[in-house]
Amino acid sequence: MNVDLQNPDTQGTIIYWFRNDLRIEDNQALIDACQNAEKILFVYCHSPSTLHASRWQLPHPGLHRQRFLATALADLRQQLVTRGNQLLEVCACAAEFLPLLARESGSSVIYCEDIAAPYEQDEVLALSAAGLTVHTRWQSTLIDPVDLPFMPDALPDVFTQFRTIIERESVQAPVPLTGPQSLPPLPDNYSQIASKWAIDTHSADAQLSTDISDAQMDQRSSFPYFLPEFSGGSTAACAHVERYLNRKLPHTYKQTRNQLSGLDYSTKFSPWLASGAISARQIFNALKKFEEEHGANEGSYWIWFELLWRDYFRFLHLKYGRRLYFAKGLTDLPIPTHDAGKFTDWCLARTGEAFIDAGMAELAATGYLSNRMRQVLASYLIHELGCNWRAGAAWFEAQLIDYDVYSNQGNWLYIAGRGTDPRNGRRFNIQKQANDHDSDGSYRRLWGKPGSAAND
Template sequence: MKSIYWFRNDLRLKDNLALNYALNNSEHILFIHIDDTQNDKNSSWGFKRRGKHRNIFMLQGLEDLQKDLNAYAHTLNRFVGDPRNIFEGLIKQYKINSVFCEAIFAPEEQEKEKSIKELGVTIHAHFQSSLYMPEHLPFELKDLPDVFTQFRNKIEAEGIVPEEPVVLSERIKEILPISIVKENLFLPIFTEAYVNSSFPISDKKFKGGERNANLYIHHYFKSKYPETYKLTRNNLMGIECSTKFSPWLSLGFISPNQIYKALKEYERKNTANESTYWIFFELLWRDYFRFLFMKYGKKLFYKKGLGLSNNNCQHDEKKFNAWRNGKTPSSFINAGICELNQTGFISNRMRQILASYLVNELACDWRAGAAWFEHQLIDYDVYSNYANWSYIAGVGTDPRGGRHFNVDKQKNTYDPDGSYEKVWKKL
């Protein structure tokens, strides 16, 4: 059987169930990656979906994946354009029977899978980006609690243990390649260093890719930072205050199960305390948002979200542009936007403050803000981004009906001496 393995947000060889499934069920394989957002404008908001920071990080990761596949005498064939058109050409030319990939439960991504299926091939799409698999949950997805705490309590009461990471199938050494492109990846040249960034992708330790992701996680759990994570996770700046796992997770350079295994080893060898538990707790939020998309689908992208609140805001383009360009009346908000735009990474706390300001103070459409985060964030993840935004806007499942952060109070708590604003004062 001739197959295509389509790498999406799972740019790794280890602990990749969908990839193993493809290797174990094919005789010939073509590895591909499709960049379908490079030329794309975000139609509603007028800017590209992916800006330069995530572009750099992704290209670094693709280069790494290329090297890893080359070591097994395979090639990563890269395409830019519409997946359906690209698949149509490849299926015809190479007489492909099956397409394997990870499943992504967001409407546009699902549409892409569907459009490929219409070409007459079998598509095996496996959802694999969460810590717990949907089939291991102690309830049907339609019964997923709308309150996170109830979800967490159910998981913990059942004592469900996440799956162990799997090794790469040995079949990769035997399976015959269908390699079509001998390509040189375009790699970005850094014109500026990511000075003061909390995730400086110009530093070789933070370059995208599976290798670096594993090294990073190894070093993190060799340090003492996990023991104090809960005390420092809300700091606005600094590499060590939170785990910085999200960029590696977002493109699938590492799986949550690999991280969970490292966390449990850390707890066994060192300390298990409230902080180490809280790392798991946050990963559980990540899972929860994934399952919410499975339950509610495209409703989570509506202006009114699940329709539980009265969101009648009149989006104001001028105010939105002032926000995204760091030109609001608040110097604290402008500093946050400056950090986001210059580095592609901001802390969870700053994400909450910026989102609340756009939605509550400027009364703008939350989806515009989510789109701007999508453009800028290195760690953009469709589920975590849109679910967090809808949560703050009060159109998701938050039982408190949204979050309104008092900017002055936040500034006094998290930047009392103004050092954050000083670093990020200019755009």
């Protein structure tokens, strides 16, 4: 939902609602808000109802993702304070809370990023229905939709066709925007507002750290978010990108990207991209500078390729919207079957298939999985266990540190054969995948249960 910003409200207090854009740099919506505000109130709503997983009676976001998000918000809070403002964090549904906040602060205008998924669109519609003026800005893709050589509803239904057009037409990603170094002041009554609604972030963070025991800070993790260099927030994100490039890892990315364990086999950009602590444009801009200095090769090209896939899943939402969330997806296939017992066994890593159970054990222990294992696990649930793909998508939503509504939905549709891919789904041969990617059994031993076949 893009709103015309040619005649923005330039008076009084503006509310900036952080969603999946937890950064100040390269944040067009935030820049617009600051340019048009006399005073500004930054808010983040912790709302468990954002989970589509609730439809399947699954748990709220796991502790791993909660902790990663907490560190991202802590970093954002500090950056706002440095620039002369603060972050109001509340435990509330945004659609219900923001109208109350607007009345309390004397505001009628909200700025936020645009998210083209059903629940997130409904939030904005609810705010508009409550009488608020909501300015949304599309800003999560590498390529701006206005720069596409076709209208979003003419997006090719095959990724390769999309990529070919983008590269043939030399479509360029915009240069990242510089964020404001100082921010408009808080509303005069901010202290009263904060005392009424703000959560105690220090107590919440302390409780979360207590809940995440030493045992859950699993040293086997391929994304050890409990280490400072893998914490949430733009500070850690930018430092990670710099380290990754300085070590010249882009040059080997394509060779290693299908590995299952370790810190360096993949870029590990996804958790920060998912929360918006860093933008795709910031990463790509840094990658181009790397290629200018150290040369481009197939590995560095493949990072662009993956960022383009990420864009494609977002643009599919602009074309198809809610249809991507139907049980049939975009197809006329029958409603998918579901076996609740087998689904539970899959979630709890007790299918009896050592390779699958190792992957599900890793997900539970760390909140992270390699892209290869995500595809294998999804294929097994859908094609071998005969379960509903939307249940699997919901479980990943509840568990993954780097859950992203667009990529999660797009990948599950792809594996289920209910999206746009002409191959009608991907059914992986589990034994072949194990032989190809875990030929020595090290992954199964790493995550297998003691005494299981995986450890024999």
